[in-house]
Amino acid sequence: MKILYYTSTGNNLFIAKHFGGDLISIPQLVKANEFNIEDDAVGIIFPVFFATSPKLIREFVEKVNIKTDYLFLITSYGRDGDQNALRIMKETFNKRGINVNYTNSVLMVDNFLPVFDMADEIELKKDLNIIDEIEKIKDDILTKKEYILDKELFTDVENIEVVLETTMTEKYHIQVGEDCSGCEVCTKVCPRGNIELIDEKPYFGDTCDFCLGCIHHCKTHTLTINDEANPNERYRNPNIKLSEIIKSNWQRV
Ligand SMILES: Cc1cc2nc3c(=O)[nH]c(=O)nc-3n(C[C@H](O)[C@H](O)[C@H](O)COP(=O)(O)O)c2cc1C
Incomplete structure (x- = not known):
């Protein structure tokens, strides 16, 4: 299998x-x-x-x-x-x-x-x-x-997936704060290879899937989304290690 x-x-x-x-x-x-x-x-x-x-x-x-x-x-x-x-x-x-x-x-x-x-x-x-x-x-x-x-x-809105993807990705944006440690985790968890570190700051290309992995795994909580309810709380499945996510997603090895 x-x-x-x-x-x-x-x-x-x-x-x-x-x-x-x-x-x-x-x-x-x-x-x-x-x-x-x-x-x-x-x-x-x-x-x-x-x-x-x-x-x-x-x-x-x-x-x-x-x-x-x-x-x-x-x-x-x-x-x-x-x-x-x-x-x-x-x-x-x-x-x-x-x-x-x-x-x-x-x-x-x-x-x-x-x-x-x-x-x-x-x-x-x-x-x-x-x-x-x-x-x-x-x-x-x-x-x-x-x-x-x-x-x-859950709704009878036709093509709900198109409506949701368009409205949500227009409304929300990933923001880079000041206290990036340059650890490169964001670049390694991105399944698109869409993030590059230049002068120790992440820069995003134009192939983002909005998976939010970069935000959830950011060690210093430098990466946030506009209008977040709680920028201090992040999620990783408690049974899965960061190294497993990197192994799954890293595009530059
Ligand atoms: C961009 C984005 C959009 C999402 N949209 C939905 C959704 O429409 N409906 C839903 O039930 N969950 C939605 N989710 C939640 C994820 O499907 C859910 O948390 C999933 O278990 C994450 O899997 P992972 O930990 O393997 O990445 C969304 C998550 C993200 C990041």
């Missing part, structure tokens, strides 16, 4: 590690220009961004050639839009003649920090039984269950 994953703050890597199999980071596949995947079972594990998947994942799904008898898609999400994200990805694969056998989602800590206080969000989710949810999905996958998540969408 091959598990292809994308993560910015570790939730999806946490799920991927539970499933076992051969874990492969999608940003590393893109970096290596590797778009041919073959195995008896293949899974894609990704976060919901704006009721769809991250841009890098959408581009990957348009290109990847998957040969398998069992393709499953799992998304972790913080509020809603999981159903929409899975539907869009499944339709993309179907249009390309690739069958999807199973889709499901796991509710986890929401890392989209501009719209709430991150400390409240972590507290809100602390009693979720995430491991039980993941284990149930793992049982399904190991028995190659056929299932497509069927859940009401």
Whole structure:
């Protein structure tokens, strides 16, 4: 079994590690220009961004050639839009003649920090039984269950993913403060290789997916978003190390 994953703050890597199999980071596949995947079972594990998947994942799904008898898609999400994200990805694969056998989602800590206080969000989710949810999905996958998540969408706004992505990325901006230590962590966790350190200050290119990894992993909290509720609280899945995020995402090694 091959598990292809994308993560910015570790939730999806946490799920991927539970499933076992051969874990492969999608940003590393893109970096290596590797778009041919073959195995008896293949899974894609990704976060919901704006009721769809991250841009890098959408581009990957348009290109990847998957040969398998069992393709499953799992998304972790913080509020809603999981159903929409899975539907869009499944339709993309179907249009390309690739069958999807199973889709499901796991509710986890929401890392989209501009719209709430991150400390409240972590507290809100602390009693979720995430491991039980993941284990149930793992049982399904190991028995190659056929299932497509069927859940009401939270809104009837047409193309909600386009509306959300446009309004949110216009409204919120990443800001660089004065006290950068030049540690380069932001450049290493960026799955797009979109951040460069010049004179010990991060500079952003124009391929940002807005994954917010640079902000969450910034050691000095130099990177912030305008109008944040709590610039002092950041998130990384407590079971995932920074070195694992870097290994998954770093584009310049
Ligand atoms: C840019 C961005 C947009 C997001 N949009 C949504 C969303 O529309 N719905 C939702 O439920 N969660 C949303 N989230 C939350 C993530 O899907 C969730 O926290 C996920 O578990 C993060 O996975 P990771 O830790 O592997 O990066 C968003 C997060 C980011 C950074």
